Amino acid sequence: MTGHGRAAERSRTIELGMPTPASDPHRHLRGTEGFPAAAHRALADTQLRRNLGHATRTIRAKRAGVVAELDDWEELRRAGEAIKADTMARLPELLVQFEERVTARGGVVHWARDAEEANRIVVDLVRGTGADEVVKVKSMATQETGLNEALEAAGVAALETDLAELIVQLSHDRPSHFLVPAIHRNRAEIREIFLREMPDVDPDLTDEPRRLAMAARAHLRKRFLAAKVGISGVNFAVADTGTLSVVESEGNGRMCLTLPDTLITVMGVEKLVPTWSDLEVFLQLLPRSSTGERMNPYTSTWAGVTPGDGPQAFHLVLLDNGRSNVLADAQGRQALHCIRCSACLNVCPVYERTGGHAYGSIYPGPIGAVLSPQLTGIDGPHDVNATLPFASSLCGACFDACPVRIDIPSMLVQQRAAAVDAHTRRTGQDVAMAAAAIAMTTPGRFKLAERALGVGRVLAGRKGRISTLPWPLSGWSNARDLPAPPAETFRQWWARTHGGT
């Protein structure tokens, strides 16, 4: 699909049954400024730079260590890639099968076209229980829909229980990483936040990570034990058994999945895998790629309702919100294969320097740069999400790290093409690119263009290097010289030494 097609779709003359971009009522999929402007601020934040550098360096080393332990890592990656591709090719049928299994085991399945619909369903369900507080375990899907805002508007307090998520919530911040939404904070800042925002906190709290973890335990313990409603996301859902799973570390997930009377799970439709045995692949790929552990401390799986054990009411909300729009693109749909391990973020030299907030969307990093603009569609030439695919040097580190072999570099190129297609008027760059293409297919003109290089020699003067260039090339020359063009091009050298041409 071209960018023009997508832009047209955004105008919401939506036909029934047609793939549709996400609704984004709380602007969690789009920032307020383009990537270069947001990155400008992030790059100047020395604390942020240090925190991110330290955290990503740590996790890269851990990941490399545990990946090297498996001699069949490449085979696992290929299997993961193929399972996801197969899932996408059969997604509607698998979802119907999955719905049937969940229902048969006592779960209630709801479908949501977009963010508002998902929020409405969850808010109504919570209201039905009479609860005014819910405990939540990290879920990208509910961050995407802005469920917390919707619950708050309905008078329900949503308590994030994942430590990093709690830090983000307490500091009224935004998440900047899949796995560790507060990766941009260091221990001293976390201590500060806890002292300021936790009513019952020990005033002698130190910044020792163990003490900080204990403070979170104390803060949440009573509320877990009294919780009536839990809200969760999903890591993997199994179509042929109706099994759902949550992969976590702290035990907050187990608390949310086990203690409340009612469990509401919000799941993007792409989280499905066809069979139970597919988990043997993903439970190896995910922990090693994500926290760099052989296995994360806790993985919970459940299917529907189990009498006498855990919540006796289980609701599952299946969310589209733009996923159909991504699925409609033969190459772009690979973005739906993502298992949110964050390995691509951790190895990305751009992410490491700018952090997640610069991407605007709650899906940051390399995968976010291709997923966010596909979920939202690119809404004309000034859509800030159109800057995301350019936020990469195409170095390819993300592909090597991705446990399901998503070809992010190729997708970035493809999304750049979509962004270019969304230009409604020709930009200076469009004109330059067209002119260059003509020169590059007409050898005579190419030689002529090369002769213009003499201008560069004049610019360089006797110094032999060029230190200032006009906009837009000034970005280059602010930090880098450019050599003076040579006195003789290769072509001229060849003619002089080998004759001809």
Next chain:
Amino acid sequence: MRIAVVATCLGDALFPQAPIATVELLERLGHEVVFPADQTCCGQMHVNTGYLDAALPVVRHHVEVFGQAFDAGVDAVVAPSGSCVGCVRHQHAMVARRAGDEGLARAAEQGAERTYELSELLVDVLGVTDVGAYYPHRVTYHPTCHSLRMLRVGDKPLQLLRAVRGLELVELADAEVCCGFGGTFAVKNAETSTAMLADKMAAVLSSKAEVCTAGDSSCLMHIGGGLSRLRSGVRTVHLAEILASTDRDDRSADIVFDRAEVRP
């Protein structure tokens, strides 16, 4: 062997010393080198900036020019650039297929099969690691992203460098991390690119090398441009130039960023 050289647009116009060294090296090794004069550019800049439609005629032109060279008896095509070969091998057919031109896609794939980056040609095709070079300098090697991850040249350039007489090879910290060039990335996201460049330069400087080499003039232009701005006293030299150097033809004076003082 009869080898056609891709000068690359950047090599032709701005950094001719890399393709020149490639030609001289291959001729020294006893091969016949030809230069298909109608060549222009592989189209990488268009592709990577998202101009896939505009890239189509550029790709077609490249495929045709080198297709004719193969027809005229050329055995292999070489480019002293990992990213240009990466574009030929991984992007040409994609651009053609996207435009629905399956014939061009096939032709592109056929051409790509016999198109090599310099270290690949030397080690894999010609089977040499000691090319008889002499280069008495302390050198560190930056494995460019496209050589490393698109072409997977692995340690071939290092094998070649280790066999160079007089050369002291020193390790580069975090070598596999991108230098921040990324084509138009360095202009569109100049500040992020600069932050990446700063770390690369720090690694180069702490290696105490006097020369930083790589298989791609574009990355060298970036790293070298930064080192030159800092007047760091470290220069960037293309791998081909090092391999072309002999005790009778030391190219160590080829200081790109001080060209005015060096060349006529």
Next chain:
Amino acid sequence: MGARDEVLARLRTARDAGAPATPPIGVLSDPVVPRTYRSAGRFAPGGEQVLARLDETLTDYRATVTRVPTEDDVAAAVRAFLRTAGSVVVPPGLPEGWLAAFDGAVRRDEPACTVDELDHVDAVVTGAAVAIADTGTFVLDSGAPDQGRRVITLVPDHHVCVIRAADVVASVPEAIARLDPTRPLTFVSGPSATSDIELDRVEGVHGPRRLDVVLVGGLRPGEQ
């Protein structure tokens, strides 16, 4: 159209529109899932090598492991782990013998304990359905009589798990094949932990902060 039909219709349209006419760019995807990874581990289930590896990987993640030669030795090992515990909760079907040497209060989860009761008990003792040596993991099956409801291994702060040699496999695929996906399962690898502060792992958050494992079998008597 209702939401269900609408979402399914969109996905059908999208699936057909996006069906790769040509292989995806860059990476070729094989429509058939290539299961060429190891489906079995390097060591046979239940053998000495696999037990030794499990011991290692559990210890790596800060569980304390005691190995005993036979079922008869379990009681002493459990008692040693429970030295500081005055009370324990156990699933209804826990083998009686395992607590024979423990002299504190034992609460069987039948009738089911309240959360408040669990919050005041010092420890929990269970068996396990299967353990994975490669990853230092054991799996609790809430339908098994010696493992019990999920909540009993969650609220108490100290978990003692008894794992029999026959239930130890080397790899994740072998474990998945032995499990029942319709029952609530909990995969446990070490005590509760977090990497959320500067991506360093710290043990002990909401789940049990202390994890002890009794590994039964594989040793000749006296080798302990």
